[in-house]
Amino acid sequence: MTGRTSQQQDLATVLIRLTQIMRGWANYFEHAVVKHAFDGLDAFVWWRLIRNVRTxxxxxxxxVRRRFTAPTRRWRPLAADGIELFRIASVTVSRYRYRAGTIPDPWQPANPA
Structure with a gap:
């Protein structure tokens, strides 16, 4: 998404499409063990966008540091035209949802008399 095909696209357009893709991945994988993968993906996307902007x-x-840091020396979120980069690392990963009432017990008879 940040390769040669998107080099000439507007940053807002790229951010919209990346947000759509990453929200879809986050919704699909939020019930798996992916917190470490989300952190890595977040860093990868951020650096690719920074490289794209620099080029x-x-x-x-x-x-880049002057443009994307606050006076407190903290990084600002990447944004263009009010559209901010979705941080996939901020997604809450919930594993092992409680389903005790819906799991059938194999030792109970199906039709108790």
Whole structure:
């Protein structure tokens, strides 16, 4: 999504499409053991977007830091035209949902008399 085909696309368009894709992945995999994978994917997408922005605008690392950090030296979220990059690492992963009443007991007779 941040390769040669999207190099000339507007950053807002790229953010919209990436958000759609990552929200779909998050909804599909939120019941698995994927917290570590979400962290890695989040970092990968962020760095690819930063690389895309640096290439497009011919910015140095200092320009990126100046543009995307707050006065408190914390990173701001990547955003364009009010559209913010979805952080997939912030998704709550819930495993082992409680289903005690719906699991059939194999030792009970099916039709107790």
């Amino acid at each position: 497009r605008h011919r910015w140095s690392r200092g320009d």
